[in-house]
Amino acid sequence: MKNEMLSLEDLKVFLDEKVIQYNQTHFIDSDPIQIPHRFTKKEDIEIAAFLSATIAWGNRKMIISNADRMMNFMGQAPYDFVMNHSHIDLEKLHPFVHRTFNGDDFVAFIKSLKYIYSLHGGLEAVFTNHQGQNSMQEAISLFKQLFFEIPHPSRSQKHISDPNRGSAAKRLNMFLRWMVRPNDTGVDFGLWKNISPAKLSCPLDVHSGNVARKLGLLSRKQNDGKALTELDTSLRKLDPNDPVKYDFALFGLGVFEKF
Template identity: 70%
Template sequence: MNKTDLLDFLNAKVIQYNNPKFIESDPIQIPHQFSKKEDIEISGFLTATIAWGNRKSIINNAKRLMGFLDGAPFDFVINHSEIDLEKLAPFVHRTFNGDDCIQFIKSLKHIYKNHGGLESVFSKHVEAKSLQVSISKFKSIFFEIDHLQRTQKHISDPVKNSAAKRINMFLRWMVRNDNAGVDFGIWKSLSPSQLSCPLDVHSGNVARKLGLLQRKQNDAKALLELDTALRELDADDPVKYDFALFGLGVFEGF
């Protein structure tokens, strides 16, 4: 497949999958339950954090977590008491347990009280063409308060060669305005051109079959390679092709 044919093929798949029907079976449905900016970004961040494994399980556990937060994530983060935090103790999704959940709520309060919120932290450390260093800086700030050492593993660090799939997915949700009602585009201080593709098993395998990626490991080096290829297809909105790669891998078994 030459570059023109590949571009036409991928653009058609973007149109096929980047539409409201995508929301029905995707974890992005959780932040779509909210209308307030802070509720969208906090629910989105927490949902993306547990977005690995079975998709139905991810969605069900994210809904359960929103229930623990009284259906008002921002209010809970800002105004919770120690007693409020205790009811999070039973929460578990794979290796993310109640202790991790409590730590995340404390760190989010720190982010909003002392650093101006999630968008502010990510936008302060951004580089011209990438948010990967910004993700690493975010992790440092997130865990600058007293915290459980074990909880650090739930935020990936691109500087340590992680593809940071889940946090790149969260950033896509917040930054990219697709005019299709899927991604939110509520973070105006960042540009879709700076986003990186959420690289996982499905998108990685499809990218390799299409000749967009050669590296076998799904790590930061592979992400840079894939980002470079996708930016050649669309420099302004490279991660729109996440819909194509994901859809081809998950829904079509490409």
């Protein structure tokens, strides 16, 4: 396909078809979103999704395997573990490791999640209350500040990105997609009703970035915050109400079709 030959209208038709192809339940089988899909309670889904997204970099099979280990460490009851853990429970988390995310980070995240749910109304409330008029990037930055208000290892801060420091915040944008986009095809959850999908941003990584460049949706070479803004602008031209649906198309074209 020669992207220079595609008009915006043709590009939309092409990508809309790819969204339909990949935004299906079979997508779950090879994606970390399968972990929160194992739960039915809202808070379990949120916490399982947040922790799975937090370690979502590297080999996808390893991500899924280690996210599954996280759930096992929490007795397959993440919300109950977050709210009612003992010191001994936290000590048992220390053997966990996924790349640079280790047991100390895991413990810190559990404590911060308890802080968020106990004193700030939970993950949904934090993101909903801090959402911007047209974007969720400021909410992500403010969430990071809030998340690390309590004592924590300084090393743990690197595991939550800050858009205000130039990051594309891929993992938190993916988490927000999971929570906010409607559950029309059984992939995303649509749990958070007070944030519009129009405000979401594409989880920008090497796959979606490379495909976006080949299609003329993105010119910036780095996958950073400026690139995310550029990609947001392009995707909003294709669908201003649900721009992040194209994550399925870009990711699918990159990972499954080697576009």
